[in-house]
Amino acid sequence: MTVPDPLRVVLVGAGLMGRAWRDTIEAAPDVELAGIADIDPAAAAEAAAALGRPVPTGTDGVALAAATGARAIVNVTVPEAHHPVTTAALFAGLDVLGEKPVAPTVAQALSLAAASEVTGRLFMVSQSRRWNPQLFALRAMAEELGAAGSLTTEFFRAPHFPGFREEMAHPLLVDMAIHPFDSARFVLGAEPVAAYCESHNPPWSWFAGDAAATAVFEMTGGVRYTYAGSWCSPGRQTSWNGEWRLSAEKGSAHWDGDHDPVLEAEFTPAARTPSPFSGIEGALVVFTDALRTGVPPMGEVHENVLSLAMVEATVRSADSGRRVLIDDVLAEAHAEAIRNEANPDVRDALAAWPSVRGVLTGG
Ligand SMILES: NC(=O)c1ccc[n+]([C@@H]2O[C@H](COP(=O)([O-])OP(=O)(O)OC[C@H]3O[C@@H](n4cnc5c(N)ncnc54)[C@H](O)[C@@H]3O)[C@@H](O)[C@H]2O)c1
Structure with missing residues (x-):
């Protein structure tokens, strides 16, 4: 895969976490912040003003990426906007690094995994605490x-x-x-x-x-x-x-x-080299490396979905008082994702999965 150096990205979502991402992208040597988008234009303008150099802003991340020649977006919008913003970006040929949670529901997360398959674009979820x-x-x-x-x-x-x-x-x-x-x-x-x-x-x-x-x-x-x-x-x-x-x-x-x-054990542990990655900086490095090598990174959408399934299972168990099987959560989410999918290619991709767990775990 040919990836320009630096990788030009548009930041979508200029709230609290978006501003942390702005500073991280700005500090990354091989990534260039091409623009900042937020449905609230004042939020985007305010986030850009703090940079001390002119950075284009807009209300639509995909349109701004097209106007600025960006190759990827970093989606730091509210969870309810993760599915529409990421889907639009993937279908516009952009790779996506998105904040957790992958989506508000497992059904939407499955739709995003299938959209990544259909478009062939990388969608990686930044689960920042994993990069500790x-x-x-x-x-x-x-x-x-x-x-x-x-x-x-x-x-x-x-x-x-x-x-x-x-x-x-x-x-x-x-x-x-x-x-x-x-x-x-x-x-x-x-x-x-x-x-x-x-x-x-x-x-x-x-x-x-x-x-x-x-x-x-x-x-x-x-x-x-x-x-x-x-x-x-x-x-x-x-x-x-x-x-x-x-x-x-x-x-x-x-x-x-x-x-x-x-x-604490009765053997001497092996010497270890500390992981070079940390927090959202680590996620950004891993994302850009994955685009350059083509090797799927940890946090690739399929790999992330089972963490959200754990959340959905606990909520369901707390509300019902019953033990909940993760495979039941996945089966119901899969059926819901197929039922609600607006894009026929994504619906076909979802319907063709032989096993949801198998697809998510690479089995
Ligand atoms: N990894 C972490 O430790 C961590 C910490 C805080 C937040 N987060 C995650 O980051 C994301 C953002 O959280 P936040 O605290 O910055 O929220 P926030 O409400 O401060 O900011 C979200 C921004 O997204 C914008 N937005 C909403 N819909 C949009 C759309 N369709 N297009 C463009 N912009 C849109 C809003 O106008 C707002 O400015 C959430 O998914 C949250 O879970 C992660």
């Missing part, structure tokens, strides 16, 4: 520790978020827990099979929806992943990554989420 070098170290420890038994994450914080998070039905599960769920898949090298979850809202909560939840996942290979969290937890705070413990055949590994993880 400490998490890579934890994964390396997990590999050395042999068969995994249990992995746990505790996440207890007390943030105030004026706005949509304080009004959502499941703010912790939907807005935050996707990060540790995605990280758990990575650490274990395992995929979710089933989820049981209870959520509740402590009486003192300043959230309208359930700000606390406990979830147990059965993962492939029989290992259990347990997540316990609260977003209205005054007192001792965990890190934003949460506190992690892995119990495995040959010992254990612990990560406080802020420092290097610690291994």
Whole structure:
């Protein structure tokens, strides 16, 4: 694949996270910010003004990419806009690096995976916390520790978020827990099979929806992943990554989420080279490398969808009081995606998938 150097990209979405991406793109040596788009033209103009050089702005990312000769977009819009903005970009021949979540629903995420197949364009989801070098170290420890038994994450914080998070039905599960769920898949090298979850809202909560939840996942290979969290937890705070413990055949590994993880075992761990990637900067490097090499990156849309399926399964379990099979979530999402698909080529691609899990996991 021929990719110009630098890679010209349009940033779509100039909100809080969009401005972090603007600075990251601007600082990247082999990427050039060609324009900034936002449906709110004042937001785009304000984000561009801070750059100290003229940068074109607009309200439509795809039109702006065409006008500026950009080759890709970075989609940092609100989750509800992820599907329409990314679909339009893929069909305009643009590659896409998109913020998490891939889409608000697994059905929309499947549609995006199929759109990427039909167009042949790369769609990578930036799940920023996966690109943490400490998490890579934890994964390396997990590999050395042999068969995994249990992995746990505790996440207890007390943030105030004026706005949509304080009004959502499941703010912790939907807005935050996707990060540790995605990280758990990575650490274990395992995929979710089933989820049981209870959520509740402590009486003192300043959230309208359930700000606390406990979830147990059965993962492939029989290992259990347990997540316990609260977003209205005054007192001792965990890190934003949460506190992690892995119990495995040959010992254990612990990560406080802020420092290097610690291994406790009766063998000497191998020397490790730290991962060179970190946060959204890491995701951008991996995206540009993938365009140059043609090798699908971690976070490629198919690979990301099961993290969102874990979120959807926990919400469904919390609402129903039942254990939920991930394959049921995928089957229903697949049927919904086919039913709602407006593009006949994408619908045909979805309908041709022999197995949703198989397509998502490359099996
Ligand atoms: N990885 C992380 O740690 C992290 C942290 C915060 C937010 N995020 C994600 O980043 C995304 C953006 O979050 P945010 O906090 O910046 O939200 P935000 O509300 O501050 O900004 C979103 C922007 O998107 C614009 N927008 C909406 N629809 C659009 C469209 N169709 N075309 C162009 N622009 C459009 C809005 O006008 C707004 O300016 C979300 O998906 C969120 O989950 C990730």
